[in-house]
Each structure stands twice: as structure tokens, then as C-alpha cells.
Amino acid sequence: MSNVLALIEISHRGGIAASARGLLAAAATLGSPVAVVVSSAPLADDDVARLGELGAARIYSAVTAAAGTVLVAPAVDALSGAVDAYEPVAVLTANSVDGREAAARLAVRVGGSVLADVVQVRSDNGTVVAQHSVFGGAYTVESVVEGGLPVLTIRQGAIEGQAPAATADLETVSLEARAEGAAVIDQFNDDVAVSVRPELRTAATVVSGGRGLGSSENFVLVEQLADTLGAAIGASRAAVDAGYIAQTAQVGQTGVSVSPQLYIALGISGAIQHRAGMQTAKTIVAINKDEDAPIFDVADFGIVGDIFTVVPKLIEAVKARSN
Amino acid sequence: MKIVVLVKQVPDTAEERKLGLATGQLDRASTDNVVDEINERALEAALRIKDANKGTEVVAMTMGPDDATQSLRKALSMGADSGVHIVDDSLNGADAGRTAATLAAALRSTGFDVVMAGNESTDGRAGVVPAMVAEHLQLPLLGSLISAEITGDGVHGVRQGEGGTLNVRAGLPAILTVTERFPEARFPNFKGILTAKRKPVTTLSVGELDVQAGASRSVVVSTVERPPRAAGRKLIDDGTAANELAEFLVANRLV
Numbered sequence: 001m002s003n004v005l006a007l008i009e010i011s012h013r014g015g016i017a018a019s020a021r022g023l024l025a026a027a028a029t030l031g032s033p034v035a036v037v038v039s040s041a042p043l044a045d046d047d048v049a050r051l052g053e054l055g056a057a058r059i060y061s062a063v064t065a066a067a068g069t070v071l072v073a074p075a076v077d078a079l080s081g082a083v084d085a086y087e088p089v090a091v092l093t094a095n096s097v098d099g100r101e102a103a104a105r106l107a108v109r110v111g112g113s114v115l116a117d118v119v120q121v122r123s124d125n126g127t128v129v130a131q132h133s134v135f136g137g138a139y140t141v142e143s144v145v146e147g148g149l150p151v152l153t154i155r156q157g158a159i160e161g162q163a164p165a166a167t168a169d170l171e172t173v174s175l176e177a178r179a180e181g182a183a184v185i186d187q188f189n190d191d192v193a194v195s196v197r198p199e200l201r202t203a204a205t206v207v208s209g210g211r212g213l214g215s216s217e218n219f220v221l222v223e224q225l226a227d228t229l230g231a232a233i234g235a236s237r238a239a240v241d242a243g244y245i246a247q248t249a250q251v252g253q254t255g256v257s258v259s260p261q262l263y264i265a266l267g268i269s270g271a272i273q274h275r276a277g278m279q280t281a282k283t284i285v286a287i288n289k290d291e292d293a294p295i296f297d298v299a300d301f302g303i304v305g306d307i308f309t310v311v312p313k314l315i316e317a318v319k320a321r322s323n
Numbered sequence: 324m325k326i327v328v329l330v331k332q333v334p335d336t337a338e339e340r341k342l343g344l345a346t347g348q349l350d351r352a353s354t355d356n357v358v359d360e361i362n363e364r365a366l367e368a369a370l371r372i373k374d375a376n377k378g379t380e381v382v383a384m385t386m387g388p389d390d391a392t393q394s395l396r397k398a399l400s401m402g403a404d405s406g407v408h409i410v411d412d413s414l415n416g417a418d419a420g421r422t423a424a425t426l427a428a429a430l431r432s433t434g435f436d437v438v439m440a441g442n443e444s445t446d447g448r449a450g451v452v453p454a455m456v457a458e459h460l461q462l463p464l465l466g467s468l469i470s471a472e473i474t475g476d477g478v479h480g481v482r483q484g485e486g487g488t489l490n491v492r493a494g495l496p497a498i499l500t501v502t503e504r505f506p507e508a509r510f511p512n513f514k515g516i517l518t519a520k521r522k523p524v525t526t527l528s529v530g531e532l533d534v535q536a537g538a539s540r541s542v543v544v545s546t547v548e549r550p551p552r553a554a555g556r557k558l559i560d561d562g563t564a565a566n567e568l569a570e571f572l573v574a575n576r577l578v
């Protein structure tokens with residue numbers, strides 16, 4: 001079977017990134033998954049076992065002192081080494097900050113093309129076909145690469161399911177630590193709050209707050225409803241700009257795209273750029289005191305009312321019904 | 324110091340953007356075309372350096388159809404010193420790879436100490452062109468910065484990563500991309516609009532650049548439009564709406 005490379009990101013603390021599952025699942029639908037991993041120390045047995053569970057038939061483990069100190073370049077070097085070794089039909093990376101830079105550089109280096117922000121993949125008689133969700137889900141587009149290696153960046157959280165588990169063959173190579181032509185990492189600053197809430201990109205329910213919350217203290221209301229529903233927290237750009245919540249929670253055109261079962265918008269007007277990140281949700285609920293707010297145009301259930309009176313009652317009513 | 328800002332003309336995100344169903348290409352006629360907001364932020368960052376150091380030269384560069392000159396004029400009216408417009412019929416429908424190869428060749432001939440770009444464009448959302456340009460030019464890329472400090476000998480920046488931020492740096496020349504955490508751009512003032520008309524814009528065709536066509540390209544094979552969403556129930560809260568919503572959520576097995 002043809003090989004398909006998947007760049008697996010490892011956090012600077014050593015953990016396998018959450019994107020690994022979807023990448024290996026997508027790789028398995030196209031061929032035999034080869035996990036490409038860059039680290040400063042040889043992979044632990046646990047990591048090898050975990051990648052096998054997630055479907056990796058092989059692991060190309062590149063060990064280099066540059067991992068964690070040189071930005072992205074080690075991943076590109078590892079990928080191009082793995083391309084030579086495995087002659088893959090496609091290379092997959094996460095559509096993450098690091099993943100897409102690695103994909104872009106690799107495509108130039110090996111003479112391939114990038115298919116970006118892919119939400120689904122399939123093989124059509126051996127041709128790799130990528131599906132994209134364009135303009136906030138208004139269009140579904142399929143694309144292919146003609147005359148070169150397809151390098152796909154896979155939207156995080158978009159691929160469901162898991163590849164069949166395998167016992168991964170491990171190949172370890174040592175990679176020269178090169179820093180020329182690359183940026184240097186001086187320090188990692190972890191996000192402070194490690195949340196117990198579900199991850200925004202894959203959550204079944206998302207509760208988002210907008211400028212209507214009025215202050216970061218009031219944003220607690222969003223958190224309370226989210227915790228009642230076991231939901232992830234999202235936000236509009238205005239709420240992020242006002243400092244109510246971290247930028248990583250931004251949903252929309254220039255933020256995260258989500259397609260949950262249920263999306264609840266609190267105090268969000270529903271500007272077209274916000275809708276671009278959530279209008280593919282299965283069910284949309286909106287609470288806004290302006291009855292002309294455009295969010296109501298896409299809401300399955302809208303309440304024209306004050307979030308500060310409706311949401312506390314909603315929390316009580318949901319709690320009462322789930323007891 | 325010479326800073327080149329890569330600006331892309333995109334359909335205005337405030338309008339309904341359309342793809343041609345037969346071609347899969349952007350329907351440029353259906354919306355107004357504007358400078359991508361993220362590129363205005365990149366230009367703002369460059370202009371702030373120029374404000375503080377008079378010797379700084381800021382060049383706005385774009386690859387795009389004839390009317391992309393409007394985007395360059397906007398950049399000039401905000402304060403850029405000159406513009407470079409790469410325009411050629413053969414670039415129609417160029418993919419990211421072709422775009423990057425062409426921009427890299429133009430950057431080589433224009434010369435620069437720093438290139439500033441957006442982390443991703445609002446039309447393609449690919450976020451790959453700057454890294455491809457960096458690879459062509461064998462230069463460091465400081466991508467997805469939330470802040471940056473540029474001095475004569477290098478760039479220090481804070482990069483937004485997946486689980487936190489990173490402090491990163493590189494010597495010059497270097498390429499950096501900015502995120503929305505960078506400050507909003509200034510508005511052109513009256514003097515800026517007047518002087519923009521006199522500032523030079525160089526037009527380059529593919530024949531004038533040292534760039535190969537490239538054997539590999541990405542092509543769209545199908546485009547399907549999703550039916551628009553219909554509005555559902557809308558209640559005016561009279562004190563009972565929260566209960567009705569809870570009923571709705573339970574009935575639809577959403578809680």
C-alpha cells in the first residue's frame with residue numbers, strides 16, 4: 001500500500017498533540033500511515049505504543065538537538081528526509097501554526113503543492129482528493145494536486161473517527177541541528193489555565209459570548225451556562241478585543257471554525273465574519289436584546305431578551321430537567 | 324531599513340462572497356475588493372517603525388489583477404513610500420505555490436531588510452504564502468506574531484502557538500507575519516491621500532522576473548454551494564422564554 005506521511009507535533013513538554021488522531025485517521029483512508037515525529041530525545045515506548053494505537057504503521061522518529069530551539073525548520077528537514085525514505089503519495093500536517101509553515105516550506109523544497117485547510121480526504125483511483133469548507137461553509141470545494149506531491153494541511157477537529165490500531169515499526173534517524181535560515185526559540189510561555197472544559201474545535205456544544213456581556217466579570221455568565229451544558233467556550237472578536245477572554249476562544253472568519261451539535265450565542269450580533277465560523281453548527285440558539293440582530297437570521301431558536309435575566313433562568317431550567 | 328509589506332486584495336468579508344461554480348474561482352465582480360485587514364495591520368506596524376526612524380523605507384507589494392493598484396494606492400495614502408504591482412494575465416488563477424514563487428522573485432529584485440505579511444488571508448485562509456516565500460529565499464520566518472520589535476540587527480517577537488506563546492528571534496533579513504493582535508491600522512489623512520497620487524508604483528510582469536512556472540499546481544475539481552440557513556423560531560422574552568428554550572433543548576436531545 002502507498003505510504004502517507006503525517007507530521008505529528010509534540011509539545012515542548014513532550015506530549016503528543018491532539019491533532020495526531022485526525023491526521024492518522026485521514027492518512028489511513030489514503031494509504032499506510034507513517035508518523036513523522038521530531039524530538040530532542042528518542043521517543044519513549046509509551047509514545048510509540050500510543051502512535052500505533054492511533055493507526056501509525058511506521059514511525060519516522062527524527063532526533064535532533066534543534067527540536068525545541070529552532071522554529072519549524074527541524075520538522076521540514078525531517079519531512080523531507082521521510083519523503084526520500086518513503087516516497088509517499090501525500091504528506092499531511094495539522095492546519096496549526098507550526099504545521100502549515102512546515103507544509104509550505106516542504107512543498108517548495110520537494111516540488112509539491114499545498115492543499116490548505118482540508119476538512120475531508122478521499123482517494124479517487126489513487127488520486128488524493130481534498131475537501132475544503134470555503135467562506136464559512138457556504139461552499140464545499142474539492143481539489144487535487146497535478147504534477148507533484150500533495151501536501152495537505154488538515155483542519156484541526158474536522159476529521160472524525162480513528163484509524164485501525166497498528167503495531168508501529170520504529171525507525172530512528174538523527175538529524176543535524178541546523179539553525180541558519182531559521183528563527184530561534186528563546187522561551188515557551190504556556191497558557192496559564194489548563195481548562196477542564198471540552199476543546200473548542202471538537203466540542204459537541206459551544207457557548208459563545210460577545211460584546212453584550214459588557215465586562216470580563218460578566219463573562220462568568222457564559223462560563224456558568226457552558227459548565228451546566230458541559231460545553232466549550234467561544235467568543236466574538238469584539239469580546240476578545242475587549243479582553244473578556246483569550247484570543248484562542250475567538251470563533252469566526254479569523255478565529256476557529258466550529259461545527260458543533262449545538263451553538264449558543266449570547267450577546268453576539270452575528271456579524272457575517274462571526275457567522276463564517278459557526279453557521280455549519282447543527283442547531284443554533286441565540287439570545288440578544290436587539291430583535292433585528294443578524295444572528296437571528298441563522299438561529300433555529302432565538303430569544304429576544306436580556307442575557308442577564310434569561311441565562312440564569314435557563315441554567316435553572318436545564319438543571320431542573322436533568323435531575 | 325527597507326521594509327516590504329505584502330498586501331493582498333481580497334473580497335470584502337463584510338459582504339456575501341461568491342465562488343464561480345464552474346471554475347471554482349473567486350467571483351471578483353460579486354463583492355467590493357479591499358486590502359485584507361491583516362495586511363493593513365502589517366503595514367501599520369511598518370509605518371510605526373518609519374514614524375520612529377525617519378530613514379525607514381516602506382514598500383507595499385502586491386500580486387493581483389489590474390485593479391489591485393487600488394490596494395497599493397490605499398497603502399501609499401496610509402504612508403508607504405512606494406508600491407510594486409506584479410500583474411500578468413498568465414498569473415490568473417495562480418495557486419499559493421505560483422504566487423509565492425512570483426513574490427519571492429519580485430522581492431529579490433526589489434531588495435529588503437524585512438518582509439511583513441499577514442498570517443493568513445481572509446479569502447484563502449491558507450496561511451502558507453509567507454513560509455513558501457521564506458523557503459524560496461532561504462530566510463527565517465517569524466510567523467503568527469502577536470508583537471514584534473525590529474532593530475537594526477534583528478527581529479524579536481512573540482509567536483502565538485497552539486498551547487501558549489513563544490519568544491522567537493532571527494537576524495536580518497527576515498520575514499515576519501502578524502496576527503490580529505497587532506494594532507488596527509490608521510486611516511489615511513488628507514495629506515496622505517493627496518501625496519499618494521505622486522508616489523511611484525512599479526509594475527512588473529512575469530517576463531521581467533526570474534521565476535520558473537513550476538511543474539506542480541493545485542487545482543479545484545468541484546465546487547458545491549450549500550443551501551443558506553433558514554431562521555427558526557424567535558420568541559420575545561416575557562419571562563417564560565428560558566423555560567421554552569430548555570424544553571426545546573431537551574426535546575431535541577441537546578442536553
Ligand SMILES: Cc1cc2nc3c(=O)[nH]c(=O)nc-3n(C[C@H](O)[C@H](O)[C@H](O)COP(=O)(O)OP(=O)(O)OC[C@H]3O[C@@H](n4cnc5c(N)ncnc54)[C@H](O)[C@@H]3O)c2cc1C
Nearest residue numbers: 210211212236237238252253254255267269274289290307
Ligand atoms: C477581517 C475581519 C475579520 C473578522 N473576524 C471575526 C471573527 O473571526 N469573529 C468575530 O466574532 N468577529 C470577527 N470580525 C468582527 C465582526 O465584524 C464584528 O465586529 C464582531 O463579530 C462583533 O462582535 P459582537 O457581536 O460581540 O459585538 P456587537 O456587534 O457589538 O454586538 C453585541 C450584541 O450584544 C447585544 N447585547 C448587548 N447587551 C445585551 C444584553 N444585556 N442582553 C442581550 N443582548 C445584548 C447587542 O444587541 C448586540 O447585538 C471580523 C471583522 C473583520 C473586518
Ligand SMILES: Nc1ncnc2c1ncn2[C@@H]1O[C@H](COP(=O)(O)O)[C@@H](O)[C@H]1O
Nearest residue numbers: 329330386440441443444449450451452
Ligand atoms: N497575491 C498576493 N500579493 C501579495 N501578498 C500576498 C499575496 N498572497 C498572499 N500574500 C501575503 O501572504 C499572506 C498570507 O496569505 P495566504 O497564504 O494566502 O493565507 C497575506 O496576508 C499577504 O501578506
